Amino acid sequence: xxxxxxxxxxxxxxxxxxxELKQIFEELAEETRKEKGAVEYLFIEDQSKPNTxxxxxxxxxxxxxxxxxxxxxxxxxxxxxxxxxxxxxxxIHKGFKII
Numbered sequence: 001x002x003x004x005x006x007x008x009x010x011x012x013x014x015x016x017x018x019x020e021l022k023q024i025f026e027e028l029a030e031e032t033r034k035e036k037g038a039v040e041y042l043f044i045e046d047q048s049k050p051n052t053x054x055x056x057x058x059x060x061x062x063x064x065x066x067x068x069x070x071x072x073x074x075x076x077x078x079x080x081x082x083x084x085x086x087x088x089x090x091x092i093h094k095g096f097k098i099i
Contacts, residue, residue, distance in 0.1 A: 006096070011025065012085060013052075013084055017084040029043060043056070
């Protein structure tokens with residue numbers, strides 16, 4: 001049995017671009033939630049860091065998460081977000097639940 005896989009990413013918008021960044025990832029989330037293997041896919045606004053979204057993802061397994069990187073909707077979102085993010089492609093933490 002394959003283990004569920006988790007991803008956390010920090011997405012920081014340039015000053016004045018936060019609403020645009022939110023829109024890009026709202027559209028991405030809507031499409032991603034339709035993917036086979038996407039258990040949870042959400043974004044939260046970090047209250048301690050201005051212009052920052054945290055992506056919280058839960059996948060059935062690593063194979064399904066890997067397929068996500070090849071989808072047209074993710075490629076489009078990354079292309080659009082890269083031009084307005086401070087931290088191009090984000091800081092990503094990946095792993096399995098241990099506790």
